[in-house]
Amino acid sequence: MHSKISNRDISCSRDAQRSARAHAPLRVAATRGISLLSLLIIFGCGRSPTPAPQAADGGHAVPSVQIVKPKRAIIHREVSQPGAIEAFEETPIFAKIAGYVRKWNVDIGDPVRKDQILAELSVPELEVELEQKNSLIQLAGEQVEQAWKAAAAAEAALKSAEAQIKEADAGQERAVADHKRTKSQSDRLARAGQSGVIDKESVEENRLGFEAARASLSQAEARVLTARALRDESKAKWDKILADVRVAKANGEVARKNHEYVKAQLQYTRLLAPYDGVVSTRNINTGDFIQSMASKERKPLYIVQRIDRMRIFVQVPETDAHWVQTGIAARIRVQALPNRTFTGPVTRISWSLDPTARTLRAEIDLPNPGGRLRPGMYAYATLTADLPAAWTLPRSAVVTEGDVTRGYQTYCYQVEDGKARRLLIERGTGDSERIEVLKKQTRANGPWEPFTGTEEIVKANVSQVRDGQVVRRDEGGE
Numbered sequence: 001m002h003s004k005i006s007n008r009d010i011s012c013s014r015d016a017q018r019s020a021r022a023h024a025p026l027r028v029a030a031t032r033g034i035s036l037l038s039l040l041i042i043f044g045c046g047r048s049p050t051p052a053p054q055a056a057d058g059g060h061a062v063p064s065v066q067i068v069k070p071k072r073a074i075i076h077r078e079v080s081q082p083g084a085i086e087a088f089e090e091t092p093i094f095a096k097i098a099g100y101v102r103k104w105n106v107d108i109g110d111p112v113r114k115d116q117i118l119a120e121l122s123v124p125e126l127e128v129e130l131e132q133k134n135s136l137i138q139l140a141g142e143q144v145e146q147a148w149k150a151a152a153a154a155e156a157a158l159k160s161a162e163a164q165i166k167e168a169d170a171g172q173e174r175a176v177a178d179h180k181r182t183k184s185q186s187d188r189l190a191r192a193g194q195s196g197v198i199d200k201e202s203v204e205e206n207r208l209g210f211e212a213a214r215a216s217l218s219q220a221e222a223r224v225l226t227a228r229a230l231r232d233e234s235k236a237k238w239d240k241i242l243a244d245v246r247v248a249k250a251n252g253e254v255a256r257k258n259h260e261y262v263k264a265q266l267q268y269t270r271l272l273a274p275y276d277g278v279v280s281t282r283n284i285n286t287g288d289f290i291q292s293m294a295s296k297e298r299k300p301l302y303i304v305q306r307i308d309r310m311r312i313f314v315q316v317p318e319t320d321a322h323w324v325q326t327g328i329a330a331r332i333r334v335q336a337l338p339n340r341t342f343t344g345p346v347t348r349i350s351w352s353l354d355p356t357a358r359t360l361r362a363e364i365d366l367p368n369p370g371g372r373l374r375p376g377m378y379a380y381a382t383l384t385a386d387l388p389a390a391w392t393l394p395r396s397a398v399v400t401e402g403d404v405t406r407g408y409q410t411y412c413y414q415v416e417d418g419k420a421r422r423l424l425i426e427r428g429t430g431d432s433e434r435i436e437v438l439k440k441q442t443r444a445n446g447p448w449e450p451f452t453g454t455e456e457i458v459k460a461n462v463s464q465v466r467d468g469q470v471v472r473r474d475e476g477g478e
Contacts, residue, residue: 062472065458065459066458067474071392073389073392074387075390079316081314081316083313083380084376084378085373087306092303094298097126099269099289101120104120105120112276117270117272118302120271121270121290130259144245147241148245271301271302280375281303284301309367313362314364316359316362318360321360324360324362328383329343330383336378347365349362362383391436391438395433397413397457398435410424411425412425412457413462413467414456414457420465425437426440
């Protein structure tokens with residue numbers, strides 16, 4: 001039985017043939033891709049597979065860390081800060097007394113020598129007062145001379161009184177002798193008269209002689225008293241005149257002191273340079289009335305600066321203040337002198353910090369031959385110091401956390417038995433590469449111990465390490 005093939009079947013057959021011819025290239029490409037993949041699998045089976053990272057700590061990958069040990073090293077500290085140049089000394093010149101400017105001798109920029117006269121003032125009343133004090137000195141001298149002459153006269157009178165006393169004493173002695181003699185004679189004659197040997201007239205005459213001798217004795221005693229009284233009066237006058245001499249001398253000394261005072265005041269009419277230097281400011285003109293230092297509204301007449309040596313001032317930040325000491329090296333560059341570098345040690349520090357800027361003031365003294373450095377210039381200073389050798393770690397191995405309110409905590413990681421252990425440390429100073437490590441605390445609240453140099457410390461990427469984490473040692477450490 002022959003099948004009947006309709007036109008629709010013939011059409012479907014043709015469409016199927018065209019579709020097969022269209023998809024033939026795709027089938028060829030797929031077949032080739034499968035063959036290539038098969039070859040790669042066949043040849044790759046001969047190689048060892050790359051081991052996957054081992055897992056630990058709950059499936060986390062074991063990190064690879066570099067290990068370093070503490071090393072004794074010299075810490076090289078360096079800080080660079082802008083600074084200012086100032087004169088070694090700067091002295092404002094004021095007038096101690098009020099007066100008029102008679103003349104001024106120097107202007108700004110003029111070099112001056114020590115004790116050179118910068119300007120002179122005129123104070124007429126002081127000049128008159130000085131003449132008055134001179135006259136008082138002369139008067140006091142004359143008064144002293146007059147007192148000495150009076151003292152000489154009093155001394156002579158005293159000597160005369162003493163001589164009169166001696167004369168009166170001698171007269172008294174004679175009167176006493178005469179009195180004794182006449183009394184003895186009178187008594188003997190009176191007895192003889194009673195016996196009738198001598199007449200009564202002779203006895204009476206002798207008695208009268210005795211009475212006269214007794215009167216002479218009384219007179220001699222009175223003369224002695226008078227002479228002594230005169231001597232006492234003369235001595236009193238002598239003492240008074242000596243006191244007058246002392247007073248006159250004291251008045252003369254007062255007059256001389258007053259004269260010296262006025263003379264010293266007149267010395268202030270000359271304004272002198274305090275040292276060798278240069279004048280940087282002048283506020284004075286001929287005929288100006290200058291107020292004294294007691295005046296509140298005043299400004300310096302001159303400002304003199306000493307420039308043979310200069311001071312370079314540097315403000316060191318608080319974080320670097322603890323290691324800045326006198327004697328450390330300093331390099332100074334000056335903006336106006338680009339081809340020069342000045343060197344010298346830090347001469348002095350203020351020790352205390354400025355509470356506003358939290359900076360330490362350091363000064364470097366530099367010689368200034370030729371005057372190339374000038375006050376007010378801008379400078380840039382670099383202070384350097386090599387601290388004594390100590391145990392150190394790379395800066396990348398040390399972490400400091402915290403703030404000033406909660407406190408700071410510094411730590412590193414020590415590798416023990418394949419695990420990283422957090423190690424609290426007490427750090428010192430450091431430089432750009434290394435940090436000084438002073439002590440370590442191996443367990444919480446344990447004692448602080450010194451470093452020995454045998455500790456194995458994680459060198460870098462400390463933030464990726466956890467306490468107790470298993471780590472793999474990398475041979476790239478120090």
